[in-house]
Amino acid sequence: MEEPRYYGTVKELITATSETYKDDVAFRVKIKQGKDPEYIDHTYKDFIENVNSLGANLYDSGFKGGRIAIIGRNQYYWVVTHLACLFGGIVSVPIDKELPLGEMEDSLIRAGVDAVVFDVKNKEQIEQIKANGKTNIREFICMNDKSEEYRCIEDMVAAGRELTESVRQEFIDFMPSPEAMAILLFTSGTTSKSKAVMLSNRGLACNVSDLLVFEVFDEHSTNIAFLPFHHILGSTGMLFALADGMRTVFSDGIRYIKQNLTEYGVTFFLGVPALIDKMYETVEKGIEKQGKTATVERAKKLANFLLKFGIDIRRKLFKEIIAQMGGQLKYIISGGAPLSATVAQGFTDLGIEIYQGYGLTETSPVLAAENKGHIRAGSIGRPLPSVQVEFRDKDEDGMGELCAKAPNVMIGYYENDELTAEVLEDGWFHTGDLGYMDKDGYIFLTGRKKDMIVLKNGKKAFPEEIEILLNKIPEIQDSFVFGEPIDGDWTDLRIAVQVQYSAKELESSHGALTEDQIRDLIWEKIKDVNQTIPHYKRVTDLYLTEEPFIKTTSLKIKRKEQIKKVLEL
The missing domain is CATH 3.40.50.12780 (ANL, N-terminal domain)
Known part of the structure; x- marks a missing residue:
């Protein structure tokens, strides 16, 4: 394995690789849906020009040194906005588009953002946040819809091209501090209020540089940006694709993933x-x-x-x-x-x-x-x-x-x-x-460490390793393993599981079943798994549900909330 070439900032890394791949397609964007879809290609050269033009406009609008939140689906102008922030020393604050209104508003207030770039599909939430008047946000900018009410990113890119050379050059010449905060990212918060994580420019660039030599893929791979960019794995994955010279396309949603894999000839999938x-x-x-x-x-x-x-x-x-x-x-x-x-x-x-x-x-x-x-x-x-x-x-x-x-x-x-x-x-x-x-x-x-189940005999069991085994059972859609108090004593626990199942699917494979028969069927399968693991890790109590578990947007079980629901605490 060759030695990584490290860069101090994302700007240095992506600018260098974009010069190498300048005539290759960086993004293929669908601009018309339906039986005869239409696409537009953005080369690496076009992309960097768009980033620099938007960045110059943001500087001209007084956002240099500020913070900009981005709320919306994965799309081309989400990436352009994010990179304009990273290139220009503006802190990018990706926000989960699926958050309830109160949490979204709270995140914007906690982050102290100066502007919000939002997807038109989140317009209703944005309008409510504006009406509440609790934030000090100077401007709301629409990512993908032109109206008299809001500036649009596409128009701002075009306007940025027309700015004076000195304004444009100020952005192009600016080099962010490697150690300064580049992204302020809220965690999923599986057990408590989300934490706001400060990530540096150097850290992001270093991680991508490491991955470039650690994971070697075919030249001209096609990457589908499926994981949401407000999660660090999704946004760093996008930076990796850019640094590796890939062509990135965007998913139309989980229902269309198979169709998208075919229509774009996807070779690389991060999930x-x-x-x-x-x-x-x-x-x-x-x-x-x-x-x-x-x-x-x-x-x-x-x-x-x-x-x-x-x-x-x-x-x-x-x-x-x-x-x-x-x-x-x-x-x-x-x-x-x-x-x-x-x-x-x-x-x-x-x-x-x-x-x-x-x-x-x-x-x-x-x-x-x-x-x-x-x-x-x-x-x-x-x-x-x-x-x-x-x-x-x-x-x-x-x-x-x-x-x-x-x-x-x-x-x-x-x-x-x-x-x-x-x-x-x-x-x-x-x-x-x-x-x-x-x-x-x-x-x-x-x-x-925080999910570890410590039994009275001092033995330790981990829910995830048991759940992986249980989830292999065809009759189980999902499982939640937890330590259940014996006679209400939280110092004396046994291994219990709540199983999510589908009565409809069980009927198609096993015929009509009563709830007791479903319990017996699933319990027999769990007993088979129990025989493959140490005695102290074996499941001894079973709860059934057809309801999905309480999860974060990254599909991790919110364990404290789920155990309260199971035990009705």
């Missing part, structure tokens, strides 16, 4: 396990429907046997199956939560390379990842080149808390020195994740 699991489940159901399950399994064995001799026929052999995912998909990157080993192996057997990464919002985000030739079962990979890792406060089994020191570690939590001091110590970030590293440098994680 979360919940979505990747669904993709694989759809593939498996398609094979089963055609009655080809046994045939495909035999073909996988043949392909894997030939692979030992350097003969790779997987993509030819499984061409029809890959066609269900657009036909061109070559790479899947999973992040945000543990990936099922079964799903990872399933895609690999088909000839689609799948790697998982690990990180947090506070680390910009990637700390460790798998890459070609370096995959070990159960591991989340090895640390990136600039990341130092230690496991501290180890128990008798050698398991400790993962701590990391790297340029991509956050500056701190905004206006919360006390919380910052709890997780940052002499530059070392305490992740809250427990695990260990083997002799070859592969990291293995067992669960979150």
